Amino acid sequence: MIKRLFCYRFMIMMTLDQFWKFLNTVRKKSFTEIILCLFFLVLIFAYYCVNVFHILPCMYRLPSVLYLTHMLSLTFMVFNLLANFLAVMYADSSVIGRLLTISKYTSKEDITYCYVCQCNVPLRCWHCDICNVCILTRDHHCTFSTTCVGHYNRRYFLWFLLYLSVASFYEIILISYYTYYKVTIKFSDLMVLVPFQSVLTGFHLTAGQIFVVLLTLNFIAVTISSLLLIYHLDKVCKGLVCHEKQESIYDLGLMRNLETVFGEKWYITWISPFIESKLPYNGIDWQSHVDQYKTK
Ligand SMILES: [Zn+2]
Numbered sequence: 001m002i003k004r005l006f007c008y009r010f011m012i013m014m015t016l017d018q019f020w021k022f023l024n025t026v027r028k029k030s031f032t033e034i035i036l037c038l039f040f041l042v043l044i045f046a047y048y049c050v051n052v053f054h055i056l057p058c059m060y061r062l063p064s065v066l067y068l069t070h071m072l073s074l075t076f077m078v079f080n081l082l083a084n085f086l087a088v089m090y091a092d093s094s095v096i097g098r099l100l101t102i103s104k105y106t107s108k109e110d111i112t113y114c115y116v117c118q119c120n121v122p123l124r125c126w127h128c129d130i131c132n133v134c135i136l137t138r139d140h141h142c143t144f145s146t147t148c149v150g151h152y153n154r155r156y157f158l159w160f161l162l163y164l165s166v167a168s169f170y171e172i173i174l175i176s177y178y179t180y181y182k183v184t185i186k187f188s189d190l191m192v193l194v195p196f197q198s199v200l201t202g203f204h205l206t207a208g209q210i211f212v213v214l215l216t217l218n219f220i221a222v223t224i225s226s227l228l229l230i231y232h233l234d235k236v237c238k239g240l241v242c243h244e245k246q247e248s249i250y251d252l253g254l255m256r257n258l259e260t261v262f263g264e265k266w267y268i269t270w271i272s273p274f275i276e277s278k279l280p281y282n283g284i285d286w287q288s289h290v291d292q293y294k295t296k
């Protein structure tokens with residue numbers, strides 16, 4: 001009993017410690033980044049509310065099977081969008097608080113020193129000028145989530161991109177279906193897409209114009225997110241990060257490359273970011289893995 005209580009206390013302490021680390025990273029973000037991030041969170045919330053409380057009840061009777069199917073699919077997508085987005089911010093890939101060991105296989109030319117972080121930089125680790133810290137297996141800095149995508153949060157970033165493209169595509173179908181039956185879109189409504197036209201013609205939005213804007217926004221979102229997803233998945237499959245342009249010496253084969261990013265249970269990590277999937281490498285000691293692989 002006492003042992004269990006101690007265990008719970010330890011878990012709470014660890015969670016609080018991680019949460020405190022997370023708050024510290026948020027505090028260091030620039031004002032613009034925090035505004036962008038909040039804007040994005042509000043947008044996801046608005047997307048859910050408009051669909052569940054307006055569009056779906058107008059199309060299907062409550063609580064019909066079709067309504068529930070759409071509502072549950074939307075909830076699943078929005079949950080994964082939000083949770084993966086927050087996980088990108090929360091999972092820390094920086095070198096802070098990590099024991100940076102250097103493998104015996106690492107040659108002296110490969111060792112670099114970061115004067116800002118005051119540490120020997122591991123292989124595939126780069127200093128981010130925006131986060132002002134070295135990031136393990138650094139992929140890139142994501143402005144929307146105000147954080148660097150690296151060894152421990154790349155999985156969440158990729159699933160976030162997937163759910164963004166799926167949710168936008170789903171929304172295009174839903175809105176097209178809704179407008180076909182409920183809203184008449186005239187050719188003149190397309191004028192809303194011309195920049196500054198409201199300054200010339202006066203600001204009075206019609207329902208048709210609102211749906212033209214929504215459809216356009218979703219088209220942009222689906223195009224950008226799917227292109228980004230294809231680009232990043234291609235890198236993952238080849239065992240590369242964005243910084244590495246040529247053929248990777250860390251290419252350990254498709255399955256191992258997927259495990260390196262998504263963890264041992266890579267095939268089910270799409271279901272939820274809360275599914276634990278242990279990463280095979282620590283993001284610090286790359287050289288020994290390459291040598292192990294080569295000697296196999
Ligand atoms: Zn650094």
Ligand SMILES: [Zn+2]
Pocket residue numbers: 128129130131132140141142147148149
């Ligand atoms: Zn960064």
